[in-house]
Amino acid sequence: MHGKFDDLGRFADPSLLILTSLADGPKHGYAIMTDVTAFSGVGMEPGTLYGALSRLERRGWVRPLETEERRRPYQITAAGEAVLAEQVSTMQEIVRVARLRTGMAWGS
Amino acid sequence: MRQTLADWLSRQLVAFHPRGWRERYREEMLDVLDQHQVSMWTVLDLAGSALTAHADPAYRMAGFSMARLRRAAVIPAVILASLVLVLGSLVAFAAWQERWHLSGEGGVGAVAFAPGRHLLVSAVGSAHQDSMDTVWDITNPARPRQLSAFQGGEPTVLSPDGRVLATVSFGGQAVLWSLADPRRPARIAVLPTDDGAQLWGEAYSPDGGILAVAYTDRIYLWNVASPARPRLLRTPVMPITALPAYAPQELAFSPDGRILAMVTGTGANQVTLWNVADPARAARLATLTGPNDALQAIAFSPGGNLLAGVTYHGIVPVFSLADPARPVLATTISDIMPDALWPDGLLQHPYAPPCPSCGPAAYAVGFTPDGLSLNVVVERQESSVSGDAAITNDSRDTVFTWNLTGSGAITGFSIAFRDIVGDWPTLAPDGRTVVDGAPHSNTVYLWTLPRSG
Numbered sequence: 001m002h003g004k005f006d007d008l009g010r011f012a013d014p015s016l017l018i019l020t021s022l023a024d025g026p027k028h029g030y031a032i033m034t035d036v037t038a039f040s041g042v043g044m045e046p047g048t049l050y051g052a053l054s055r056l057e058r059r060g061w062v063r064p065l066e067t068e069e070r071r072r073p074y075q076i077t078a079a080g081e082a083v084l085a086e087q088v089s090t091m092q093e094i095v096r097v098a099r100l101r102t103g104m105a106w107g108s
Numbered sequence: 109m110r111q112t113l114a115d116w117l118s119r120q121l122v123a124f125h126p127r128g129w130r131e132r133y134r135e136e137m138l139d140v141l142d143q144h145q146v147s148m149w150t151v152l153d154l155a156g157s158a159l160t161a162h163a164d165p166a167y168r169m170a171g172f173s174m175a176r177l178r179r180a181a182v183i184p185a186v187i188l189a190s191l192v193l194v195l196g197s198l199v200a201f202a203a204w205q206e207r208w209h210l211s212g213e214g215g216v217g218a219v220a221f222a223p224g225r226h227l228l229v230s231a232v233g234s235a236h237q238d239s240m241d242t243v244w245d246i247t248n249p250a251r252p253r254q255l256s257a258f259q260g261g262e263p264t265v266l267s268p269d270g271r272v273l274a275t276v277s278f279g280g281q282a283v284l285w286s287l288a289d290p291r292r293p294a295r296i297a298v299l300p301t302d303d304g305a306q307l308w309g310e311a312y313s314p315d316g317g318i319l320a321v322a323y324t325d326r327i328y329l330w331n332v333a334s335p336a337r338p339r340l341l342r343t344p345v346m347p348i349t350a351l352p353a354y355a356p357q358e359l360a361f362s363p364d365g366r367i368l369a370m371v372t373g374t375g376a377n378q379v380t381l382w383n384v385a386d387p388a389r390a391a392r393l394a395t396l397t398g399p400n401d402a403l404q405a406i407a408f409s410p411g412g413n414l415l416a417g418v419t420y421h422g423i424v425p426v427f428s429l430a431d432p433a434r435p436v437l438a439t440t441i442s443d444i445m446p447d448a449l450w451p452d453g454l455l456q457h458p459y460a461p462p463c464p465s466c467g468p469a470a471y472a473v474g475f476t477p478d479g480l481s482l483n484v485v486v487e488r489q490e491s492s493v494s495g496d497a498a499i500t501n502d503s504r505d506t507v508f509t510w511n512l513t514g515s516g517a518i519t520g521f522s523i524a525f526r527d528i529v530g531d532w533p534t535l536a537p538d539g540r541t542v543v544d545g546a547p548h549s550n551t552v553y554l555w556t557l558p559r560s561g
Contacts, residue, residue: 030140070136
């Protein structure tokens with residue numbers, strides 16, 4: 001299955017986490033890191049964060065907003081939302097198949 | 109020490125990025141570093157980021173200078189320099205680890221446990237802001253391992269899953285730290301008050317969804333299901349405003365999470381129960397009045413049918429909560445102190461302190477997981493000042509174990525003791541591991557109670 005994500009390389013980690021974090025509103029760098037840790041347990045470091053943000057920005061999936069003091073909030077774009085939705089549905093499909101094949105129960 | 113080195117290395121590595129990249133991201137990245145708990149991983153991560161950015165065609169556009177830089181073999185030099193920096197940092201990190209045990213001012217002031225995750229957090233220093241926290245893996249209690257250390261304030265509770273630590277820090281505020289990766293604690297939220305009230309204690313509901321944060325005159329109930337975005341649910345007010353300064357910071361959820369108990373009263377001799385089955389509509393359920401003596405610690409039995417406490421002078425009230433709205437004082441055990449031996453083995457009556465340097469007793473109380481026994485740890489200490497004013501502490505933990513029926517009647521009794529170096533005992537959730545913090549050092553002692561027959 002090939003999609004828009006293919007040329008992004010390591011899409012499954014930082015980029016997906018950042019898009020998920022921005023899905024409920026713009027956040028600046030440190031807020032993204034703490035939010036990602038809170039919802040996924042993944043401790044994201046600044047180098048990884050800005051590497052991914054720079055790639056996402058060039059693809060037009062996030063857009064930088066006006067800097068507030070030294071902090072610059074980032075916002076997910078419509079294209080970013082579409083890519084996130086597509087990716088989530090792919091993951092749901094993977095989960096569904098994995099559960100079927102491993103006999104894991106739904107729900108609990 | 110390591111913090112400073114890692115910080116410095118990180119900032120150097122930001123400057124190692126290509127110029128185009130720096131113009132765009134340098135300021136905000138430095139701002140992130142100001143807030144971030146910088147570690148060796150941050151340094152490695154930034155080294156990787158700098159190398160990746162140099163390899164990125166988008167930042168190689170200044171072709172002229174890049175060509176020259178390449179000719180000058182700057183890139184290999186950068187790689188080498190990064191490796192040297194990383195190796196140097198690893199050496200410094202290892203050396204710093206060796207120094208973890210160095211003392212703080214007050215000795216271990218507080219410990220917190222994660223019931224399900226074999227983690228323990230201890231803190232050196234009594235002043236909240238100065239506390240240095242150490243995270244320990246106690247999977248094997250005989251050989252605890254230090255996982256990390258950070259300046260996070262006084263630890264009060266770990267979430268039941270062990271992933272979030274609540275501390276008192278930054279001027280008495282409640283702060284949540286992520287221990288999702290216990291080697292890299294990160295601050296995730298501050299729970300504010302309107303008026304800067306003094307924080308008194310914190311407790312997690314058994315499912316980890318609610319954090320009760322007590323102040324001297326009220327309790328805030330926060331929904332912390334998403335710890336980075338805590339939501340204030342309700343603020344129950346104490347029946348009697350303002351606790352005395354000597355009251356313990358004791359509050360606890362019942363095992364089913366439906367009742368919240370806290371020591372209250374102007375003499376700290378009461379326990380107020382709140383019905384928190386629906387935390388957004390929490391309401392006072394009952395007030396238990398024990399002996400006329402300040403309670404030092406309280407604990408629910410695993411079935412939630414009993415609540416036991418221990419007072420300043422070693423009186424142990426046991427309440428039956430068969431009907432939580434109408435609690436009954438089932439048993440009062442009063443004469444334990446003569447059996448709590450001083451370190452020299454002499455029997456001493458609590459009301460007649462034998463020497464000015466003998467401190468008051470410290471206590472811990474807890475039920476065994478089967479609910480059949482109640483343990484009360486009494487720690488007594490004698491400080492002696494040697495020639496050059498070095499203070500030595502001789503301490504003894506005496507552990508009283510009573511076998512109880514479901515209604516709180518006593519059916520058996522045993523006693524155990526152990527001479528220790530530390531003080532301020534705490535009982536782990538297993539009901540059998542006693543933790544004592546050593547005064548004047550970041551050392552914790554764990555010992556296990558004998559199984560009661």
